Amino acid sequence: xxxxxxxxxxxxxxxxxxxxxxxxxxxxxxxxxxxxxxxxxxxxxxxxxxxxxxxxxxxxxxxxxxxxxxxxxxxxxxxxxxxxxxxxxxxxxxxxxxxxxxxxxxxxxxxxxxxxxxxxxxxxx
Numbered sequence: 627x628x629x630x631x632x633x634x635x636x637x638x639x640x641x642x643x644x645x646x647x648x649x650x651x652x653x654x655x656x657x658x659x660x661x662x663x664x665x666x667x668x669x670x671x672x673x674x675x676x677x678x679x680x681x682x683x684x685x686x687x688x689x690x691x692x693x694x695x696x697x698x699x700x701x702x703x704x705x706x707x708x709x710x711x712x713x714x715x716x717x718x719x720x721x722x723x724x725x726x727x728x729x730x731x732x733x734x735x736x737x738x739x740x741x742x743x744x745x746x747x748x749x750x751x
Contacts, residue, residue, distance in 0.1 A: 633658075637665040650693065652682035674710035674719075681706055695726045695735050702726075703742035713742050 631646035633653050642659040644651065656672040657663045658679070666672065685701045686693075702724050704712040714721045724744070725736040732751050737744035 635659055635662045637662065640665065650686050652679060652686060654679040654682065677707045677710045678712050681712060695728055695733075698726050699724075699735070699741055699746075703740070705742070713740050715740060 631649060631651055633644040633646070633651045635642050635644060635653075635657055640662065642661045644659055654675045656675040656679070657666050663669070681704060682701065685704065689697065691697070702712055705715075706712075709715070709717050709719075721740045723736065723738050724741040725734060727734050734749040734751070735746050736749070737746050
């Protein structure tokens, strides 16, 4: 493995690889590539996902210091743009689980519910 970071956008019949810039990438719940946008089931309803994507990009682009699981958990706990925040509460749609996979240290941190309130669980492989 050469350390390349890739966001894999896929549907049942197609996919596109989106390569990271500056060593990181983010993803929310909508297709970002032009090729995959054709598969978006309800393109008129992705505004909230686009807000979360922009916020995640902003948090990564303006961070100081290294990316750590602790830093990523604070990002996942972010409430900017509520109710369309990264950490979603109540309403019709809410965050029901979260996960941070650290391939370098072969560890997974995850939780049931919102990252701002749930108890972290860990798995090492």
